[in-house]
Amino acid sequence: MVTLKTFLFYREREGVSKGSRNDYDRTLKQGPKEGFRASDDFGFEAQSLKKAAHHILLFGCEEPGSDEETWDCGEMNTDGKGQSTPCAGWPRILYAWAMNAPPLDLPKDVGFEIGGATRIRHLVLQIHYASVTPFEDGSTDNSGLTLKVTDAPQRYKAGTYFMGADGKIPAKSKVHLETACSYDEEPRLFPFAFRVHAHSLGEVISGYRIQEGEEWTEIGKQDPQLPQMFYPIEEKGLVIQAGDVLAARCTMNNYKDKTVMIGPTMSDEMCNFYMMYFTDSPHLPENDICFNGAGFKWKDYFENIPDKEASELPAKQEETDEKPTEMKMDSMEKDES
Known part of the structure; x- marks a missing residue:
């Protein structure tokens, strides 16, 4: 019992x-x-x-x-x-x-x-x-x-990997805030859910696994104006292992007449992507935070960037006044390869 x-x-x-x-x-x-x-x-x-x-x-x-x-x-x-x-x-x-x-x-x-x-x-x-x-x-x-x-x-230990970006969004402009970090640890990570977070200027936040500097696999993307829950990852069998890069982009649209900075208050902005995962390792990775300062750009480091896909959603999703239903994740069967 x-x-x-x-x-x-x-x-x-x-x-x-x-x-x-x-x-x-x-x-x-x-x-x-x-x-x-x-x-x-x-x-x-x-x-x-x-x-x-x-x-x-x-x-x-x-x-x-x-x-x-x-x-x-x-x-x-x-x-x-x-x-x-x-x-x-x-x-x-x-x-x-x-x-x-x-x-x-x-x-x-x-x-x-x-x-x-x-x-x-x-x-x-x-x-x-x-x-x-x-x-x-x-x-x-x-x-x-x-x-x-x-x-x-x-059977499996769970963890949450955080990615965030610093920067500023000039008045009356649409910009991308980006971050990326190499994953160099022993535990293999099997992502099963993701969550995004921004304030009022966030339009789309997306997360990716990059292999060999040019092969991009989407972890998840979402409109941060919708309920900021953990959503199931659609790419079944996705594995993060040593040598991969984890990356995130926030597409921000500043309709205001002043520059908005990344910061802690509601008058500031945030650019956050959370990846919930499990591992078959006896321990979790030592580092599970990836944060880059203002000025970091994907184009300076990577090729074959999915520029359009990372910045747009397939269709506009409508937010309702009703509270979303309880999220239950499916039983996970990991790739044993």
Whole structure:
């Protein structure tokens, strides 16, 4: 018999500054002392309304970035004056949510491993509040994540690989922000879901595997104005292995009269692509973050760039007011070659 345990990151949000329209907050919880793994019943479910929390990130840390229960933390893994990073040192992104995305269930036999002998001793939740207007009447916020975990061993370890790009979008212009990194580690990665994230200027975000500097295989692409959920990867049997390159592009359309920079606030922009994967290796890759600065361009490094395909969607998809249905990933059968 397997006993499912639920960790509910859920608390009354107090002390939100009325003067700040964008607020990053981290809620800290101690990880389990014994090892837990995710089962096919394992998943992530956010508790938030889009008008309050714009997006939520869950980090696995050896040590948290602060001893406080909550702290100001800037954006992603950066810090600044009066701020601390989510993790002190090594961070691992486990999950990301935005735009009223539905719950996510993992495939059978796939799970994120936390606690025990792993490097994940703490779970740290980052919440980016789009606006503090809902709290101005004294209301509190219950934004958070519900996690179900089990102590039953799972066949494959899961992870999330993050790609992001820095840069600026000049006024009244359409530009591409791009990033790419060589994957040089031993574990083979089998991607099964992807997620994109931008603010109001993002039109299309796409991710690719590149082999030999010229052979491009799409991991996924999506309109970031739709619910920012993890979508299933259509390319079955896709494998990332040492020597491959992982790349992402954000097509941004700035209709405003001023230049917009990549940054942490709602008046800034973001260019993020998340790839959720499993591996048959006993350990995950040491590095699962790829970020390039302003000025990085695919054309300076690669050939046969799928320029049109990377920047356009097959057909315009309509966003509805209804909450999308719960996402359940199919059972994954990896290529044994």
